[in-house]
Amino acid sequence: xxxxxxxxxxxxxxxxxQQAAEAVLNYNGSGLSILELGHRTASFExxxxxxxxxxxxxxxxxxxxxxxxxxxxxxxxxxxxxxxxLDDKETAAYADTGVWGTKAIKEAKLFGKVEVVCTGKESNYxxxxxxxxxxxxxxxxxxxxxNTIYGSQWQKIPYTSIPLVADxxxxxxxxxxxxxxxxxxxxxxxxxxxxxxxxxxxxxxSILGKIKRTIPTIMDYRNHINEGSMLxxxxxxxxxxxxxTLRWLKAQGGVAAIEKLNEAKATLLYNEIxxxxxxxxxxxxxxxxxxxVCFVMNDPTLxxxxxxxxxxxxxxxIEGHRLVGGFRASLYNALxxxxxxxxxxxxxxxxxxxx
Amino acid sequence: xxxxxxxxxxxxxxxxxQQAAEAVLNYNGSGLSILELGHRTASFExxxxxxxxxxxxxxxxxxxxxxxxxxxxxxxxxxxxxxxxLDDKETAAYADTGVWGTKAIKEAKLFGKVEVVCTGKESNYxxxxxxxxxxxxxxxxxxxxxNTIYGSQWQKIPYTSIPLVADxxxxxxxxxxxxxxxxxxxxxxxxxxxxxxxxxxxxxxSILGKIKRTIPTIMDYRNHINEGSMLxxxxxxxxxxxxxTLRWLKAQGGVAAIEKLNEAKATLLYNEIxxxxxxxxxxxxxxxxxxxVCFVMNDPTLxxxxxxxxxxxxxxxIEGHRLVGGFRASLYNALxxxxxxxxxxxxxxxxxxxx
Numbered sequence: 001x002x003x004x005x006x007x008x009x010x011x012x013x014x015x016x017x018q019q020a021a022e023a024v025l026n027y028n029g030s031g032l033s034i035l036e037l038g039h040r041t042a043s044f045e046x047x048x049x050x051x052x053x054x055x056x057x058x059x060x061x062x063x064x065x066x067x068x069x070x071x072x073x074x075x076x077x078x079x080x081x082x083x084x085x086l087d088d089k090e091t092a093a094y095a096d097t098g099v100w101g102t103k104a105i106k107e108a109k110l111f112g113k114v115e116v117v118c119t120g121k122e123s124n125y126x127x128x129x130x131x132x133x134x135x136x137x138x139x140x141x142x143x144x145x146x147n148t149i150y151g152s153q154w155q156k157i158p159y160t161s162i163p164l165v166a167d168x169x170x171x172x173x174x175x176x177x178x179x180x181x182x183x184x185x186x187x188x189x190x191x192x193x194x195x196x197x198x199x200x201x202x203x204x205x206s207i208l209g210k211i212k213r214t215i216p217t218i219m220d221y222r223n224h225i226n227e228g229s230m231l232x233x234x235x236x237x238x239x240x241x242x243x244x245t246l247r248w249l250k251a252q253g254g255v256a257a258i259e260k261l262n263e264a265k266a267t268l269l270y271n272e273i274x275x276x277x278x279x280x281x282x283x284x285x286x287x288x289x290x291x292x293v294c295f296v297m298n299d300p301t302l303x304x305x306x307x308x309x310x311x312x313x314x315x316x317x318i319e320g321h322r323l324v325g326g327f328r329a330s331l332y333n334a335l336x337x338x339x340x341x342x343x344x345x346x347x348x349x350x351x352x353x354x355x
Numbered sequence: 356x357x358x359x360x361x362x363x364x365x366x367x368x369x370x371x372x373q374q375a376a377e378a379v380l381n382y383n384g385s386g387l388s389i390l391e392l393g394h395r396t397a398s399f400e401x402x403x404x405x406x407x408x409x410x411x412x413x414x415x416x417x418x419x420x421x422x423x424x425x426x427x428x429x430x431x432x433x434x435x436x437x438x439x440x441l442d443d444k445e446t447a448a449y450a451d452t453g454v455w456g457t458k459a460i461k462e463a464k465l466f467g468k469v470e471v472v473c474t475g476k477e478s479n480y481x482x483x484x485x486x487x488x489x490x491x492x493x494x495x496x497x498x499x500x501x502n503t504i505y506g507s508q509w510q511k512i513p514y515t516s517i518p519l520v521a522d523x524x525x526x527x528x529x530x531x532x533x534x535x536x537x538x539x540x541x542x543x544x545x546x547x548x549x550x551x552x553x554x555x556x557x558x559x560x561s562i563l564g565k566i567k568r569t570i571p572t573i574m575d576y577r578n579h580i581n582e583g584s585m586l587x588x589x590x591x592x593x594x595x596x597x598x599x600t601l602r603w604l605k606a607q608g609g610v611a612a613i614e615k616l617n618e619a620k621a622t623l624l625y626n627e628i629x630x631x632x633x634x635x636x637x638x639x640x641x642x643x644x645x646x647x648v649c650f651v652m653n654d655p656t657l658x659x660x661x662x663x664x665x666x667x668x669x670x671x672x673i674e675g676h677r678l679v680g681g682f683r684a685s686l687y688n689a690l691x692x693x694x695x696x697x698x699x700x701x702x703x704x705x706x707x708x709x710x
Contacts, residue, residue: 004391009393009588017380017391021377025373031357031669032359035364035367035372036359036367037361038364071426071431071552073426075572075573079574083571107573110571190591196588197552197590197593198552217458217461218431232428233363235590237550237593238552241390
């Protein structure tokens with residue numbers, strides 16, 4: 001068995017793989033592959049509707065919030081959000097908590113003014129900034145709830161009087177949050193939700209249509225809302241696999257139940273990092289991510305040797321991002337705690353052998 | 356056996372479905388699903404590289420042309436093409452040969468001036484316009500090589516002195532064309548190339564970087580070229596299935612070989628339409644599409660009854676688009692000629708029963 005700690009695309013539930021493979025051969029006994037199904041057929045419309053309804057149910061969204069599955073990933077939303085929300089002479093407030101936040105800021109500047117209200121840059125993004133003010137006259141405030149590369153996470157969602165926008169690509173559906181407090185949420189699917197190639201967008205309809213810019217048809221959220229997320233041919237298979245994964249999540253007990261498992265997994269690994277003399281975490285304890293656990297070795301020359309050991313144990317995907325170095329273990333929803341135990345045992349074994 | 360005449364997403368080769376299903380369970384014996392494979396792994400980089408190389412080989416592209424697999428469908432390109440190529444005060448020439456051409460024109464107008472140099476609108480798009488002039492000072496000339504909804508197709512690609520841009524979504528890889536004559540080609544994958552959720556873009560590098568507009572990072576073709584079509588997480592599974600389909604096409608003998616089969620399929624069906632007293636084609640004979648065959652019944656009250664007969668024969672997807680009515684049989688590369696024979700036999704059977 002392979003223990004897949006990939007940061008994304010990443011592990012999904014085994015039963016989702018089985019159901020997806022079956023549907024590629026013969027969807028629901030139709031004699032057709034899910035890949036050759038017309039998107040305007042009743043069969044696929046049912047998939048799209050169920051996927052959207054599951055998002056609404058699992059996030060406990062109110063009726064003000066619309067659910068869309070769009071082409072592309074978060075990198076598309078870095079542009080699409082300000083294109084839809086930010087007028088040329090207005091200002092949007094952004095929190096800079098890592099690479100993805102920085103990229104979002106860069107794109108927003110093409111559409112209006114940007115005020116970076118806080119940054120973790122000075123500490124190489126090992127903290128989530130605490131003391132900052134969000135201007136009341138900004139159009140919206142944008143945060144990245146979890147920073148995949150640096151392994152930090154907003155533990156408390158900041159209160160704001162202005163619309164709140166979040167990139168939740170790497171921690172959506174992983175913990176209970178009052179999602180209704182957000183005016184716009186986006187997330188590339190390829191962590192907790194499904195395969196690469198689709199983007200979830202949850203948007204409060206009332207924040208749309210307030211700018212003067214003419215938005216290209218395919219980029220205007222309102223068009224997608226009006227067409228029930230079927231403005232053009234959607235990424236059929238990716239939406240289907242998201243639906244399967246969300247069904248699985250519901251069967252596990254939903255977000256509250258998975259949050260407990262995610263906490264158990266993260267606690268297990270962070271406890272080992274903190275007690276094992278060979279390792280240390282890279283992020284301030286208060287801001288540690290429960291999805292992406294970043295750690296290094298006190299003696300970096302031993303890292304190759306530890307990596308060899310983990311390879312023997314069929315552990316994959318734990319090399320840290322080149323900007324941080326060391327290791328990163330991603331503990332997404334579908335990763336079983338038994339895989340974390342295998343990693344923790346490898347750390348113990350390594351420490352014993354090198355003591 | 357189901358005979359799938361869907362207009363798109365549409366039939367792909369059976370062996371592609373089998374290989375895709377296997378990879379969803381266990382990719383190349385790795386113990387991992389293709390859906391949980393990191394896109395920066397050597398395994399996926401090999402997929403992306405092979406897919407791009409197969410496009411280059413099958414289209415016989417010269418080294419001036421770059422091959423990209425991008426998120427989204429043709430509707431994304433309607434915007435992305437003028438965003439990259441057309442300056443505010445410049446003019447692009449467009450041919451209006453149907454719904455998709457009309458949509459492309461609408462988006463181009465957001466970025467610069469558009470001159471519609473010809474239109475089939477007066478005839479409800481039953482012809483491809485013949486006598487028109489393309490202004491020499493236009494930035495580019497845009498055509499839709501095959502019109503999926505109306506069933507018309509450019510039989511000869513017009514010569515132009517200015518850059519030529521084409522939406523080839525519904526006939527790419529179906530016939531031999533000198534693809535090097537085009538400066539930019541785009542195609543949603545979900546007809547001859549793969550599943551929905553990915554876009555092929557072939558672009559001559561020399562036409563890029565000539566405009567003053569600042570292009571959002573994710574929309575700038577140059578960024579995708581520089582990153583080897585891996586600027587952000589690509590739609591992994593869709594690219595993989597494109598690669599499998601292109602491998603299949605190569606094994607069939609490539610585009611020239613599949614063109615002969617496509618001609619045989621189209622001839623078989625058009626011959627029946629022309630000789631059967633109950634049916635007639637909707638498009639001028641000279642402009643008929645070999646991919647999407649549109650036809651109606653001389654007595655429209657019989658259409659429901661014919662549809663019942665085809666249903667009995669396991670024929671699906673032949674209802675015409677609501678703008679044209681009647682029937683549309685899509686004969687994409689993967690559709691076997693035996694399916695066309697089943698349809699033709701049903702037409703003969705119907706005629707005999709109602710004679």
